[in-house]
Amino acid sequence: MTNQSRTSLLQDPTISYDRTLAAIDVGTNSIHMVVVNIKPALPSFTVVAKEKATVRLGDRDPKTGYLTPAAMDRATQALRRCQQLADSLRVDDLVAVATSAVREAPNGRDFLQQIEEELGLTINLISGQEEARRIYLGVLSGVAFDNEPHAIVDIGGGSTELILGDGREPRFLSSTKVGAVRLSAKFVTTDPISDSEFNYLQAYVRGMLERPADDLRSHLQADEPCHLVGTSGTIEALATLHAREHTGAVPDPLHGYSFSLEDLHEIVDQLRQMEYSDRCALPGMNERRAEIILPGAIILQEAMTLLKIPTLSVCERALREGVVVDWMLHHGLIEDRLRFQSSIRERSVLQTVQKFRINLSSAECIAHHALSLFDQTQEILHDYGDEERELLWAAAMLHNCGHFVSHGSHHKHSYYLIRNTDLLGFTEVEIETIANIARYHRKSCPKRKHDNYRNISSKTYRRIVDQLSPLLRLAVALDRRQRGAIAKLELTPHLEKGTILLHLSPHDPGDDCALELWSLDNKKDCFEAEYALQLVPILDTASSSPSI
Template sequence: GDNYAPRSLSSTKIGAVRLTAEFIATDPINERELQFLQAYVRGMLERPIEDIQAHLKPGEIPRLVGTSGTIETLAALHAKEKLGIVPNPLNGYQFTRKDLKEMVKRLASMTTIERVAIPGLSERRAEIIVAGGLVLLEAMTLLGIESLMVGERALREGVIVDWMLSQGLIEDRLRYQGQVRQRSAIAVAQKYHVNLESSQRVGNFALSLFDQTKGSLHNWNQRERELLWVAAILHNCGLYVSHSAHHKHSYYLIRYGELLGFTDVEIQVIANLARYHRKNTPKKKHENYNLLPNKEYRMMVKQLSALLRLAVALDRRQIGAISQLQCEYRPNIRELNLSLTPAIPNDKCTLELWNLDYKKGVFEEEYGVKVTATLT
């Protein structure tokens, strides 16, 4: 589906419990039973998958999101093997079809007792994990999808949201999800006694810089824009622990806190952005930075944290001294001019300009531009 309406809905009776009971009699499952089970699953999935493919637009590649017990268990096993830890929450965790194929093959070669010995795999789940993994593998193969994302919200949450809609408690499913994220960020800020007036000004400056430099200095999108805003709201939460190295405390409070509605990777990004709003720039030797999934996320943190530093500088006294920010990029000389309007006409904003000059070096190095600032 997309936006508000599903394009195709189907329910197929190939649950892991049913398949295990009806098709698996050997332990470990022998090759004949495994092939028969695989053929049966494929036959049951062909028609609903053809219906899904019939609703795809030309050139459109579907995105697969998996929920509930078997998929979350497979994701946890994969994370434990690849990362050494299981992310909490698992929401947003991804693994590939290739990795799934290897997991199913390995699990199928083991007896139930051997699977039970795997940390995190309960006795009941160990009995049905082979059939459940095979269903997922065949679905990904038939759809031609190379990776899956875990979604921790499932039928129960959907029933609750639908009930809230029917009772007029919320107006819009998608808007409600966005509101959950925003409300959660504000709630965490309040929990750690963040100066919300100042952090919201920093957030506004960050978004203004983001919007005015998009297309000229960066090409990040709405998702990254929202993560930047949340990081701006929470960048100083570490002051709750100590003023000394508070940017590092901010990282831990965000990373292992109670942000709702975000994937684990998104929380990692937010925490890293807050971590690098001051002092050292991101470095591979920093464990928190190195744990980001790939180069794209590391680049995201480098570029957006440099932008956040400028936003923080613009509210250095935390009194709202700067009321307006206008950016002018001059590509011929690689210069970004910040035109700043003081809230009080005679205020020279000396501290803000000094802090901006002090912090702009990171931004200049990251984007390859010279930053200048003038009061209007």
């Protein structure tokens, strides 16, 4: 695959007019939505409206870890309000992501399926690494890094992200299971907090953040200065407390406001002595935030201490704005200082190819064949577009990674490795889909009894596996000797006769491609069953075709 064709997977050049986009972040503590007007000509976006609801999805059943019916109902109602606001503003597109609470709950995917059925809203579940990457994008859209390293700390209800970047590629991304809601539910039973609980909570947070903080610092050169940026409701609430205490007024916006670790120590000392009612009485502190502000402050205190950065600046852009930027990148609307992020999916796949020592030339040949089959059957056998095409490309590039484990059942190993590798830029269901398409490049066709197939919560994505995995099987067969024997393929459908002809042009006119034809005959069953067509291969040796 050429660089030009790879780039085309990620870009939609047709978007040249202003768009209104809504981005929803379904978090552990709150559901946030931001509605923005995107101006591709600049490119930039301006915030049109915001919506927030504290739904506490993180208040899970302590015994089972399940999302509770009450929390799911609160979230459903909040999402319905978000939809209504988006509709009233006539948004052109709506993108929603879910993070820690839904990621970890055994019934999290069932909840997302329920939302899709009840509201018609698709929510993409993203990994911790992907969450960190999108937070980085959100901060980049609001902070001038000037090629200098910036550490970012984002404190959520269920997780804390530590990130390091200089405006180009992120140097370090991490997501750790320490969040304000999680810690409050797990460790805080006294009011005001007792010395023993406070000391234990502080030690626990330090222990959890020590490794990622050390890893982040290892990506800094000796004596390289580093700025610290903080995002999230917890950090904004702490900045508000600091501003009232030290200036008597809260700046609006808070973006760019700074305070020191020494100042934070004072705030923590004050908060630990307060009862819940006292915290509620603090100016600007709502009841929900008052419940979790102390654990959140401890997380920030330990993060700043471990990172050895004494001052923090507030950034009001975070995950939801990162979702907007990612959408713009994915549609080819950004070519300036964020251009290095625009091919994140492609580069993440290629890094995985290298990681598992996949034969790159063979993988590219098979991907070329698979995409050729996709393009020639589009609007004839399927109506998929660029996004599904990209999933097929990724599966084709990675389908053989299971050989890294062993040759036997390597298709199953491929599924496991892809499913458990951080493919940045993809959502959880997209990674699951890529892994399944790759898993079915050989042996049986997709079956409902297979656990990996059932792991795809969305019927839409299961259908993608059903229809695209047969194309990958054919592509794999066409490179059976891993030498690029087939230079070109051309499909001629005769739907009225129930057949489709597959014309094959070998690189070498004298090559009978017997092994490829034999492999094709053994691998075409899934294609024929899925599309109810007989596949008839025809080897054209009249002339050779140019190389791929």
